[in-house]
Amino acid sequence: MQIAAVKNEYELDNALELVFTIFPELKIGHKYSRAFWQNRLMEQSELLLYASAENVVIGAAFAWVDNGEVTLAICCVAETHRGKGVGTHLMVEAENIVKKLGYGSITLGSREGAEEFYKNLGYTGSLLIQSEIHSVDQLKSINTEYEVVYINVYEKTVSQVCLRVPDMDKTLQRKYEETLPGCHTLMIFRKTL
Numbered sequence: 001m002q003i004a005a006v007k008n009e010y011e012l013d014n015a016l017e018l019v020f021t022i023f024p025e026l027k028i029g030h031k032y033s034r035a036f037w038q039n040r041l042m043e044q045s046e047l048l049l050y051a052s053a054e055n056v057v058i059g060a061a062f063a064w065v066d067n068g069e070v071t072l073a074i075c076c077v078a079e080t081h082r083g084k085g086v087g088t089h090l091m092v093e094a095e096n097i098v099k100k101l102g103y104g105s106i107t108l109g110s111r112e113g114a115e116e117f118y119k120n121l122g123y124t125g126s127l128l129i130q131s132e133i134h135s136v137d138q139l140k141s142i143n144t145e146y147e148v149v150y151i152n153v154y155e156k157t158v159s160q161v162c163l164r165v166p167d168m169d170k171t172l173q174r175k176y177e178e179t180l181p182g183c184h185t186l187m188i189f190r191k192t193l
Contacts, residue, residue: 001051001052001053001058001086001089002051002052002053003049003050003051003089003090003093004049004050004052005045005046005047005048005049005097006041006045006048006049006050007045008041009038009041011050012034012037012038012041012048013034014050014057015048015050015057015060015062016034016037016060017057018050018057018058018059018060018076018078019060019062019074019076022076022078023074023076026074032062032073032074037062040062040064043064044064044065044101046097046101047062047063047064047065047070047094047097047098047101048060048062048063049061049062049090049093049094049097051077051086051089051090053081057078058077058078058080058081058086059076059077059078059081059086059087059089059090060074060075060076060090061074061075061087061090061091061093061094062074062075063094063098063106065103068103069103069105069107070098070103070105070106070107071106071107071108072091072094072106072107072108073108073109075087075090075091075094075108075114077090087117088121091121092121094106095191095193098193099193103193104192104193105190105191105192105193106123106190106191106193107188107189107190108123108188108189108190109128109186109187109188109189110125110186110187110188110189112168112187115168115187115189118189119189121191122191123189123190123191124189124190124191125165125166125167125168125187125188125189126149126162126163126164126165126187126188126189126190127146127162127163127165127168127169127172127173127185127186127187127188128160128161128162128185128186128187128188129142129160129161129162129163129176129183129184129185130154130158130159130160130161130183130184130185130186131158131159131180131182131183131184132157132158132159132182133182134159134180134182134183135159136151136152136153136159136160136161138159138180139151139159139160139161139176139180139183140161142172142175142176142179142180143161143163143172146163146164146165146169146172147163147164148161148162148163148164149162149163149164150162162188165187168187172185173185
């Protein structure tokens with residue numbers, strides 16, 4: 001297995017072929033579509049990593065920087081190569097590059113089922129609750145036990161509340177999504193490097 005930074009559009013397309021197989025919702029009309037990563041390729045290609053074996057892309061970890069903060073938007077491994085350390089190697093390499101570039105942390109969102117992977121790598125989880133139709137006060141009203149890490153109104157339309165949760169609380173997530181239809185929850189993880 002080799003890990004390398006994407007150097008050109010051909011390598012980007014090969015890596016994105018795997019990414020879009022695993023995350024088909026990103027392909028069209030999503031922030032993290034090809035156009036987004038094509039722009040990142042021109043700005044900081046060293047943050048676009050892929051793993052390959054026998055000239056086949058088997059994993060990808062794509063990060064980007066906004067306002068001095070690094071967001072790891074994609075980390076995925078081909079189904080046939082999961083459980084073999086590919087994701088761990090990609091994450092460690094991404095962390096090393098982020099440190100070399102002078103950034104102090106990485107933040108990422110996690111799909112359900114990947115939380116333990118990030119916790120094992122030293123990331124600390126929080127629960128992000130967001131809605132385009134509910135106010136910050138409405139989002140805060142459901143929580144009765146966890147510390148509020150921050151509140152935010154993103155792009156003037158998306159209310160966000162982030163809670164410090166020691167472990168994933170699926171009951172609370174369901175409560176938010178059932179009580180406030182249109183509300184979305186996501187575990188986010190952060191690591192100081």
